[in-house]
Amino acid sequence: MTLYFFYFFSSIVILSSFLVIFVSNPVHSVLFLIFTFFNAAIIFLIFQAEFLAMTLLIVYVGAVAVLFLFVVMMLNISESIIKEGFLRYFPFGLLLISIFLIELFMIFYSDEIIFPESGLIKINEIMNLGMNNTKSLGLFLYTDYFIIFQISGFLLLLAMIGAIVLAHSDFKNPKSISPINQKNVDKKTIIKLN
């Protein structure tokens, strides 16, 4: 039963991710991307990884994809421009796909990466103790992968600071007005009589 559900939802994922690329309207393709994320979350749920499923929904569907949709709606990209670039970017895309595919094979064909022998915490043992997977994920992340976890956090922080610096180029003449300055306005400074 579970297996059939898995096949059903994974075929939806594959189909909708193809539609992301082949649909002509950019807004529709973002909506299909959201649909893909949503079904991927359901696949997580089927394998009882409820924490990962909810994180996927909150982070990707609830935040990242909304910003995607925002940008695509605001830019108002015409459909012909997208079609033109297809052949030019195709080799580059092929390169990226092959890198990701090789990485996936490397991970799935080695038990070392998924179940490290040297690690202090054995994920199988934790699951056998009957803990819920939120707790075991937390134990796993904050012991064996602590440094990697922290580094990825710092990477995100760096990206955030970079984005703020790029967006905030005009420090001297900001468009926003602080409410405190607005409240302190009086007649003498604002009204001029010539």
Add this chain to the structure above:
Amino acid sequence: MFLDILIIVLKILLIVIPLLLFIAYLTYFERKVIGAIQLRKGPNVVGPFGLFQPIADGIKLLTKETIFPENANKFIFIFSPILTFTLALIGWAVIPIDYKIVLADINVGVMYIFAVSSLGVYGIIMAGWASNSRYAFLGALRSAAQMISYEVSIGLIIISVLITSGSLNLTEIVMKQQNMWYVIPHFPMFIIFFISTLAETNRAPFDLPEAESELVAGYNVEYSSMSFGLFFLGEYGNMILMSSMSTILFLGGWLPPVDISFFQNIPGFIWFLLKVTFLLFLFLWVRATLPRYRYDQLMRLGWKVFLPLSLAWIIITSSVVIYFQN
């Protein structure tokens, strides 16, 4: 197998039908409360005390004509009110209204509710885009920006509650509050959470998406008849969902306020209902009292005031918890 599905369907109906009635009478309650605050009578013509007013409104909406704007994207145009309404309902699957009276007692209940409320943006932004109208689009953009901004502080406040309770399960969070409701240690966060839920549900004083003086009615200008009705029901359903969320996180869910036998004889779901109704009354009170925020002030409040405060509160909470654990 078949019987199990039948039982689940019955349970869902037992949740959804009272909820729809509650939503219908929330509109009546709102008009009565605002009427009383503004020294008017409110609805009093249809039925005794105007009690059939919501039903009359519903019939009026149902019998109106559905209008599709020119060049509107029809599928998304129809789909988005359905999505909004569905998301307002499916959150109730994990809300415990009494001890063990809940449809699905899942491990990650808090995250589920948070995910559902963060999906609510899509209904609005898709409606605004599909209507092919400037007013609707501007309203949708405002609404989406506002909802994302206030979700951040809501998430951080939820984290500080989770640190104190040590569980993501909603029933366990309530049971941890038997000695003391979390509103007492987390009082400043309760206030911020309440204000954030006002912004999250697009209610006054943060009802900028439907600022009728500048944007006509925001993302739902082009909607009529039942498609508008679904948006309306979704908004009020979200109000009730967020109120019950703050009841569970801060006001001790179904627990009585004082642990004496008289209070314990009253069934838990009545306490739950009373607390939710109190919070909803606060929603309406705020609407009748405060003027609308300006857009930049709204963003400033979300990002520059609530975000640092709630982030600091997480650090304080976790320090206190670790200090008392050792």
